[in-house]
Amino acid sequence: MRDGASLTLRINGRVVTVPVGTSVAAALALAGDFVSRGDLGGRPRGPLCGMGVCFECRATIDGVPEVLACLTPCRDGQEVVTDA
Amino acid sequence: MREACDLVVVGAGPGGLAAACRAAEAGLDVLVLDQQPEPGGQIWRGEARKREHRLARRWLSRFAASGARFRPGARVVAAPEPGLLLVEEGTSSLAVRYGRLVLATGARERFLPFPGWTLPGVLGVSGLQVLVKDGLPIQGKRVVLAGTGPLLLAAAATIQAHGGDVLFIAEQAPAARHWGFALQLWRHPGKLLQGAALAAGLVGVPSATDAWVLAAQGERRLESVRLSVRGRETQLACDYLGAAWGLVPNLELARLLGCEVVRGAVVVNDRLETRVPRVQAVGELLGIGGVDQALVTGELAGLVAAEQPVPSALDTSWQRIRAFATALALHDAPRPELRALATPDTLVCRCEDVPLSELEGCGNLREARLYARLGMGACQGRTCGAAAETLFGWAGEDVRPPCLPARIGSLRLPPEPPPTPKRES
Ligand SMILES: Cc1cc2nc3c(=O)[nH]c(=O)nc-3n(C[C@H](O)[C@H](O)[C@H](O)COP(=O)(O)OP(=O)(O)OC[C@H]3O[C@@H](n4cnc5c(N)ncnc54)[C@H](O)[C@@H]3O)c2cc1C
Numbered sequence: 001m002r003d004g005a006s007l008t009l010r011i012n013g014r015v016v017t018v019p020v021g022t023s024v025a026a027a028l029a030l031a032g033d034f035v036s037r038g039d040l041g042g043r044p045r046g047p048l049c050g051m052g053v054c055f056e057c058r059a060t061i062d063g064v065p066e067v068l069a070c071l072t073p074c075r076d077g078q079e080v081v082t083d084a
Numbered sequence: 085m086r087e088a089c090d091l092v093v094v095g096a097g098p099g100g101l102a103a104a105c106r107a108a109e110a111g112l113d114v115l116v117l118d119q120q121p122e123p124g125g126q127i128w129r130g131e132a133r134k135r136e137h138r139l140a141r142r143w144l145s146r147f148a149a150s151g152a153r154f155r156p157g158a159r160v161v162a163a164p165e166p167g168l169l170l171v172e173e174g175t176s177s178l179a180v181r182y183g184r185l186v187l188a189t190g191a192r193e194r195f196l197p198f199p200g201w202t203l204p205g206v207l208g209v210s211g212l213q214v215l216v217k218d219g220l221p222i223q224g225k226r227v228v229l230a231g232t233g234p235l236l237l238a239a240a241a242t243i244q245a246h247g248g249d250v251l252f253i254a255e256q257a258p259a260a261r262h263w264g265f266a267l268q269l270w271r272h273p274g275k276l277l278q279g280a281a282l283a284a285g286l287v288g289v290p291s292a293t294d295a296w297v298l299a300a301q302g303e304r305r306l307e308s309v310r311l312s313v314r315g316r317e318t319q320l321a322c323d324y325l326g327a328a329w330g331l332v333p334n335l336e337l338a339r340l341l342g343c344e345v346v347r348g349a350v351v352v353n354d355r356l357e358t359r360v361p362r363v364q365a366v367g368e369l370l371g372i373g374g375v376d377q378a379l380v381t382g383e384l385a386g387l388v389a390a391e392q393p394v395p396s397a398l399d400t401s402w403q404r405i406r407a408f409a410t411a412l413a414l415h416d417a418p419r420p421e422l423r424a425l426a427t428p429d430t431l432v433c434r435c436e437d438v439p440l441s442e443l444e445g446c447g448n449l450r451e452a453r454l455y456a457r458l459g460m461g462a463c464q465g466r467t468c469g470a471a472a473e474t475l476f477g478w479a480g481e482d483v484r485p486p487c488l489p490a491r492i493g494s495l496r497l498p499p500e501p502p503p504t505p506k507r508e509s
């Protein structure tokens with residue numbers, strides 16, 4: 001992989017360009033309010049632990065629901081939908 | 085799918101990598117599993133690509149040359165019988181038969197609830213650090229860090245190096261305890277140099293001991309924090325808050341396998357064998373000790389697994405590191421005020437939205453589970469478990485399979501593959 005290369009994905013329909021090696025959780029900050037899901041009362045939540053422990057960063061990635069965004073690298077053409 | 089190996093290593097942080105290198109170099113067939121997309125664990129995250137850090141580069145290259153196999157994105161979810169692990173990989177699953185097992189699952193941060201801690205933009209101290217390493221745009225963002233110990237400085241250094249503006253570092257430890265610890269570092273020259281280098285790089289960042297976060301504030305996202313700094317309240321407007329108090333080992337898999345755990349760490353003998361036959365544990369699982377402990381114990385465990393002699397230098401450095409780990413645990417112990425931050429409506433369990441008030445009258449973790457659904461959500465108590473232990477003294481004993489949320493298909497043993505036709509080569 002080229003250093004400094006970038007790729008493009010879509011987060012909630014919005015086109016976002018990030019450097020190769022960016023995690024989906026990190027990319028959420030570019031797509032708005034750094035929100036990954038809504039809690040039972042509808043309030044927004046975002047990533048907390050960054051390492052696959054807290055489950056706050058789960059989102060629908062390429063059609064698969066409940067994927068941990070902090071464990072998922074961004075890929076070209078990826079579709080991310082948050083449920084917030 | 086099925087896999088078989090002499091030695092399976094769960095966790096590709098420094099501990100797991102060192103064990104895998106030593107065992108594979110001695111001729112064992114070694115398989116390393118990690119849920120992260122790359123090897124390196126928490127400290128060497130992204131280094132497989134960036135190759136900036138000398139020690140990381142050395143170990144990652146050694147690992148690549150060792151002959152050990154690596155499966156990224158592999159989450160170990162169950163251990164239904166001795167010698168067998170069930171693993172989920174994306175949308176498929178894998179059963180691994182092993183002769184021996186090295187547990188190297190590392191540690192996570194200790195989170196304690198405070199008003200506003202569920203707002204987006206509030207993360208762990210190292211949680212924020214790893215997200216920055218993973219590409220979180222932090223250039224020009226205002227960051228406050230609140231927590232304890234050397235990881236505060238490590239996080240601040242990473243954030244600054246990426247152009248973030250660290251406004252304040254709040255160290256919860258009382259001044260006397262903090263400086264006592266810092267002076268002890270003289271006995272651990274490696275740590276001292278690391279600490280001094282970090283501190284030098286952080287000149288200009290205001291920091292204080294006896295300081296902690298009181299509340300995070302904002303509408304839909306973090307806007308400001310309230311801090312207690314040596315008994316006085318201050319408010320700071322910021323974009324990110326990193327708040328966590330030290331580390332706790334990831335014990336779920338060790339408990340699932342039946343390993344004995346005492347005072348929050350896996351019990352091992354001097355060959356790093358747990359009480360379960362053919363299962364060893366290394367790194368943070370032995371008690372928080374950092375990268376040095378992970379490497380030394382990893383090497384030791386790998387040599388033992390491969391039935392190789394253990395150089396006495398390894399044994400000696402492990403003893404020295406234990407002394408450092410003991411000092412660190414004393415320094416990082418959360419002060420009593422941190423237990424009183426949550427108000428009745430502050431959520432304690434973030435998955436099931438359980439506020440502190442609903443835990444009134446519960447006498448232990450089991451009751452809190454049954455009556456208030458504490459720890460019953462997606463993370464299975466990984467976050468609120470350690471919090472409840474610190475807040476109420478409730479210890480989490482019972483881990484049930486699967487130890488991570490898993491698809492039902494991942495819990496079934498895959499069918500024996502049809503015999504592969506022998507090919508001429
Ligand atoms: C978020 C975080 C950031 C840190 N950053 C630093 C730092 O910058 N500098 C520093 O000196 N120390 C840092 N530390 C401290 C760190 O714990 C140690 O220094 C070192 O990484 C410990 O090595 P280890 O091999 O014991 O565990 P780790 O490096 O934590 O490796 C454990 C690995 O096990 C994997 N794992 C766990 N459970 C499973 C499972 N069920 N299935 C599959 N894989 C699993 C994890 O994905 C992880 O990669 C950090 C700790 C944390 C929690």
Ligand code: FES
Pocket residue numbers: 025047048049050051052053054055056057058068069070071
């Ligand atoms: S941020 Fe905690 S699991 Fe992803």
